[in-house]
Amino acid sequence: DSGVTQTPKHLITATGQRVTLRCSPRSGDLSVYWYQQSLDQGLQFLIQYYNGEERAKGNILERFSAQQFPDLHSELNLSSLELGDSALYFCASGGPDSTYGYTFGSGTRLTVV
Amino acid sequence: AQTVTQSQPEMSVQEAETVTLSCTYDTSESDYYLFWYKQPPSRQMILVIRQEAYKQQNATENRFSVNFQKAAKSFSLKISDSQLGDAAMYFCAYRSANFGNEKLTFGTGTRLTIIP
Numbered sequence: 579d580s581g582v583t584q585t586p587k588h589l590i591t592a593t594g595q596r597v598t599l600r601c602s603p604r605s606g607d608l609s610v611y612w613y614q615q616s617l618d619q620g621l622q623f624l625i626q627y628y629n630g631e632e633r634a635k636g637n638i639l640e641r642f643s644a645q646q647f648p649d650l651h652s653e654l655n656l657s658s659l660e661l662g663d664s665a666l667y668f669c670a671s672g673g674p675d676s677t678y679g680y681t682f683g684s685g686t687r688l689t690v691v
Numbered sequence: 692a693q694t695v696t697q698s699q700p701e702m703s704v705q706e707a708e709t710v711t712l713s714c715t716y717d718t719s720e721s722d723y724y725l726f727w728y729k730q731p732p733s734r735q736m737i738l739v740i741r742q743e744a745y746k747q748q749n750a751t752e753n754r755f756s757v758n759f760q761k762a763a764k765s766f767s768l769k770i771s772d773s774q775l776g777d778a779a780m781y782f783c784a785y786r787s788a789n790f791g792n793e794k795l796t797f798g799t800g801t802r803l804t805i806i807p
Contacts, residue, residue: 580735611794620782620799621736634794666734672793679726679786680795682736 582671584683596657599686603650603671610652613668659690693718693785697798704773705806712768712801714783722788725766731779778805
């Protein structure tokens with residue numbers, strides 16, 4: 579157990595639908611990062627939140643949004659889903675000084691049919 | 692923007708032998724951190740080793756070591772005495788030391804197969 583909890587582990591939904599992925603960071607970590615990994619590809623950075631505020635944005639589609647709540651858990655909302663959104667979505671968390679790398683959750687496998 | 696390149700999509704090695712995975716990166720920054728992550732079939736991302744750019748000494752973690760060549764912007768991973776459990780995708784990653792730019796930028800990965 580890495581200490582970063584992602585739910586659900588698997589999600590199957592239809593095109594056009596909306597889903598919410600949830601992440602609870604490791605205790606004490608203020609930053610949450612969301613990454614997308616398509617089939618056999620590298621990880622693409624989507625967005626970072628730090629202590630409730632958006633800190634950095636990557637190649638996140640306008641159909642996607644995220645937020646971090648006062649208890650530091652984060653949610654990634656994906657709407658108007660397309661087949662190409664099928665991927666593994668990772669959440670990672672880091673402390674105030676994350677130079678020692680980040681701790682990743684086990685990911686949410688999203689399948690859009 | 693920083694980029695990370697892993698030019699070996701796949702590598703294989705005999706069990707108990709040594710293998711080196713390559714990684715190059717492009718950056719205009721002088722201070723940064725480099726990482727190798729392992730992704731086994733379980734898909735969990737596991738930190739293998741890290742290197743601080745301001746340190747000349749190469750990092751080591753048990754059977755894993757790096758060859759960090761800052762001028763050449765090269766960061767290779769050497770796995771000694773390869774074991775079946777080392778079979779995985781290996782990702783090289785870059786992190787800026789600049790405040791507010793803390794995301795990890797990943798390469799496309801190298802799939803390592805261990806031959807018994």
